[in-house]
Amino acid sequence: MQSQLKLYNTLSGEKETFKPILEGNVGMYVCGPTVYSDVHLGNCRTFISFDLIYRYLMHLGFKVRYVRNITDAGHLENDADEGEDKISKKARLEAIEPMEIVQRYSVGFHQVMEKFNALPPSIEPTATGHISEQIQIVQALLDNGAAYISNGSVYFDVLKYNDSEEYGILSKRKIEDLISGTRDLDGQHEKRNPLDFALWKKASPYHIMRWPSPWSDGFPGWHLECTAMSSKYLGETFDIHGGGMDLKFPHHECEIAQATAFSGHKPVNYWMHTNMLTLNGKRMSKSTGNTLLPEELFSGETVLLEKGFHPMVARFFMMQAHYRSVLDFSSDALAASEKGFHKLMNGSKELKELKLSPNSSLSIQGFIDSFYTALNDDLNTPVLIAHLFEVVSFINKVKEGAEQISAEDRELLSESMNAMIFDVLGLTFIDEQDHSKLDAAMNIILELRKNARETKDWNTSDLIRDKLNEAGITVKDNKEGSTWSVN
RNA sequence: GGUCCUGUGGCCGAGCGGUUAGGCAGUGGUCUGCAAAACCAUCUACAGCGGUUCAAAUCCGCUCGGGACCUCCA
CATH class of the missing domain: 1.10.730.10 (Isoleucyl-tRNA Synthetase; Domain 1)
Structure with missing residues (x-):
């Protein structure tokens, strides 16, 4: 049964028979939430979709390591020099510690996922917990010439990468189209090319979340955490990488580029993208x-x-x-x-x-x-x-x-x-509370109602049913007797 | 403007070359004190116009809608 599973791979644009790298095992990475505000239902759909995939893989007997990150370092607000990450912006607005924001919304996220009966991932790493891993990757990319330093920040050289590899392979974009379609944003002057993306950003003086690095006090670029954490926990090439459709470009495209430049081979066999709510x-x-x-x-x-x-x-x-x-x-x-x-x-x-x-x-x-x-x-x-x-x-x-x-x-x-x-499917019965006392009470009520019905005292029997219904309990009459349920 | 996806019956939503998807709603019936539930039956659509084919919702072209990405976003 396992060998018959077909998954749609964004990379090929086709449904492919799923074959894990290590037989019987699956490594799956899913881009998790940015915890700077409440998750909305659209976010939830993505995680519920991957919960289904996780569940089915396990049902088929695979041993799955499911890694879903928490983005708590924040993503760059924009590409401008003044860019600050979302976490610190929110923190200043509310005058509290960044990690306080992170904590609040992480807890909220977990509570919501539990309500949707989504299983927790095997590992839920945080970006802030993997700064040194990210710095190592940046250094490696500088060492092998895939990246360059500019004013304390480090950028990935997309055009250079494209000389030997194919930038746009996932989202089916051509680099010429991307270049011509680039918008003229402020702060692009640090980059050799507008398509280049940040691996490390120098922090401005008021930027709260910052870490020391060989290049500047700053923070990692927003694509980097996923490469750092997925390669750490799943290896340099793993089976499934997922996320919402909106992450296909540029996020996943950049991930492929930096990971390929870093390790020398493609990071992911099956790219899966869930659609929007x-x-x-x-x-x-x-x-x-x-x-x-x-x-x-x-x-x-x-x-x-x-x-x-x-x-x-x-x-x-x-x-x-x-x-x-x-x-x-x-x-x-x-x-x-x-x-x-x-x-x-x-x-x-x-x-x-x-x-x-x-x-x-x-x-x-x-x-x-x-x-x-x-x-x-x-x-x-x-x-x-x-x-x-x-x-x-x-x-x-x-x-x-x-x-x-x-x-x-x-x-x-x-x-x-x-x-x-x-x-x-991960569904549960809605009403699973302990009803033993209510059961006893309901049995008494339904017994009285049964007596009323036997004497054709419809006023009483209907009164009981109507009042119970108003209280949120539905009574249904069958040949065998009456049943009830809590709405 | 570029890249890509999409348009299915009252509503939601599968199918992607030949067979009834399914759910909800509606209608008729069975059951029932009434109601509810359940069951049976019924309603049978593929944006428009061309083309390919023995055969198209399904492939191709054009037209007209809708959406995503191209800038942070699941």
Whole structure:
């Protein structure tokens, strides 16, 4: 099954059969968040997409080392001399320590990811914790002539690199087009060419975050941390490097260039890029303010939504679209997913209690194969979910007596459904609190209601149901009796 | 302006040369004191115009929309 996994590789522009460098092991690096403000839902989608990939690789039996960095040194605000990093700017605004900002938003990020049931990565290194590694790479690039010093800063020489390698190989850009398209920004005079990017920046006097280096007191360029940390923890060539589409250029392109110049070979075999989550048809972005915060989604306290949605509903909503497709966020789409989510989860619950027959009326293995066919095709979760709904439909028919399932098959299907829903898609039941006392109380109430119904006292029975509903508890009547659930 | 992606039924969203995707909503029915849920049936679309092909939502061209990147951004 493993060898059949195909992943879309941005480098080739095609789906390729996934083959890890070291059999049975996968090294995966994902560009993490910049912790200078709250992560928005668009950021979350990327990390949830890679959580799916991480989960599926592990489900297939790979031993995965998943590295996702925390960018706490801040990226350059712009390329100008006055450039200051985002962390220190925010710190001065709020008159607190940079690391205080970092701490606050890192914690917030982790809390949000936990709500989305995203597994923590194996290693979550920080840029500030790897300054010496970054300095070493800069020195090596200076030593081998790939970089040059200018006024205390160090820049990567893109044109020189392009003489022997191909700058633009990932984003499919031609260097001539890039040169002609370069904007005339201030502070470019330090560079030999506008395309050159900073490896090390000399800090201006008021710049708070700074480290000593052979060239100046300063801070690392914004592409460098990923090369330093990925090569440290995964090796100079590793299997998968991921990030949002927006990082393809220039960030990942620069990473390839500096890493190749540093080590002499390509750093990554499979480049994976997840697509944007849009709001009102436009990508979410901190700088434009077109964002939705996770907390706003959960609480519904925003003009964009009619009500709040549980993180698992949002996760399911995201899984209903392919990770490489743009997904637009809307209240209606969320509401549709919410119903579908409950339908799926109820189906998976009911599967375990299905009445058994000597034989199954359908091929259970056929269902299971379809799950893997979908996932192996570049993680096609929308198709996987479509198949899961087919199973739910089958489950309901067994319940109604229109289809049959054997004991063996029920076990097999249950195991596979659970693996898909919980392990791979990473969904959880929304209501998992301990209800033992509520259970007891509800049993008493429903007993009274049952008595009322038996004497056709509909006023009482409806009053109980309506009042419970107002309190957030739904009562449903079936042939076998009444069931209840917390909304 | 350059590079690239995209346009699917009321809504969301797969498919990428020949078969019903799926979910939500709607409609008719079964069930039910009513409601809800569930089940069955139904609704059957591929921006427009050309072309290639026995066959196109799927490939090619043009036109018209939408978006991403080219500057920090998941």
